[in-house]
Amino acid sequence: MTKFKKQNKIAAVFFFLMFGLVFFPSLASAQMYRIYFSPIVKEIYQDDIFILELRISSLDQKINAADVSLLFDKDKLEVKDLNTGGSLFTLWPQKPVFSNEEGKISFVGGTPNGFQGENALVLKIIFLAKNKGKAKIDFQDTTLFFLADGKGTPINPWLKSLTLNILGRPATELNPKNEWQSLKELDKIPPEPFEIKLSRDPSIFNNQYFITFFTTDKESGIDHYEIKEGAGPYVVGNAPYLLKDQKLKSIIRVKAVDKAGNSQIAEILPRKPLKWYENWEIWIMIIVAIVIIWLILLIFRKRRYLSRFSN
Numbered sequence: 001m002t003k004f005k006k007q008n009k010i011a012a013v014f015f016f017l018m019f020g021l022v023f024f025p026s027l028a029s030a031q032m033y034r035i036y037f038s039p040i041v042k043e044i045y046q047d048d049i050f051i052l053e054l055r056i057s058s059l060d061q062k063i064n065a066a067d068v069s070l071l072f073d074k075d076k077l078e079v080k081d082l083n084t085g086g087s088l089f090t091l092w093p094q095k096p097v098f099s100n101e102e103g104k105i106s107f108v109g110g111t112p113n114g115f116q117g118e119n120a121l122v123l124k125i126i127f128l129a130k131n132k133g134k135a136k137i138d139f140q141d142t143t144l145f146f147l148a149d150g151k152g153t154p155i156n157p158w159l160k161s162l163t164l165n166i167l168g169r170p171a172t173e174l175n176p177k178n179e180w181q182s183l184k185e186l187d188k189i190p191p192e193p194f195e196i197k198l199s200r201d202p203s204i205f206n207n208q209y210f211i212t213f214f215t216t217d218k219e220s221g222i223d224h225y226e227i228k229e230g231a232g233p234y235v236v237g238n239a240p241y242l243l244k245d246q247k248l249k250s251i252i253r254v255k256a257v258d259k260a261g262n263s264q265i266a267e268i269l270p271r272k273p274l275k276w277y278e279n280w281e282i283w284i285m286i287i288v289a290i291v292i293i294w295l296i297l298l299i300f301r302k303r304r305y306l307s308r309f310s311n
Helices: 002-023 025-032 179-186 280-310
Strands: 033-038 043-045 049-072 077-083 091-099 104-129 133-139 144-147 162-167 197-201 204-212 222-229 235-237 252-258 263-268
Touching: 025 033, 025 049, 049 077, 049 179, 077 091, 077 179
Parallel strands: 043 162
Antiparallel strands: 033 049, 049 104, 049 133, 049 144, 077 104, 091 104, 133 162, 197 204, 222 235, 222 252, 252 263
């Protein structure tokens, strides 16, 4: 009798599983594509700054893009920064942005080679725990993955929300922790080497010359880029960047700066180099040399005059 009941139980479980796969295929499919938070932080203290990692898994087929929107409890949490260092995605049609007023984070990211696997890092979110209580972070239903099938077929992934328990600070924990600052202090590695590409296109900037550039930083992430043309100063900018020197007579340098302040510089030589008398750097060197020679002669004359007077 016991054996008969056990067989019936196994058959019932098998039937239930098969019924679920046949009549609820979307549920089974969604489990193959997941987006979630890691590590699962259960308890934190008020005024702590902590890092949540957003990760994805794609077990069935390759995906090459994701459109993600999530909401957080704006009364208890505040975003201090977003970090793409070490991210699976290297293309950002919409860079990660946040609004503490709306309690929202959104981005569109992609990878040209596609991804199939588990637990891939997409984004690090740096939160400040403002107030005590339960704080929920939830994905919006508009969050989608796109298959690398040549058609960009959209997939609804399994969305796993997270609830944090923010506690009052105990007497033994007087100093709030700052995981983000600790991470930046440990980052001594500059961004990855990169190249500058010079282009011109009738549909962009009225067929004027512009440059594009991109690099990554695995530790703290890229903070900004700075562009320098010739003897001019570095100015903050993004790609595509319209060149001021359309005659292409200047050395172009691009500096990538990460969140920890480390930098990597790339440069391209001028296509039409300046003649020596057109180069302001040479003129500055000539003027400095003349001034130095004049000062040396002046000092030499003054010493000769004083030596004559002393005699």
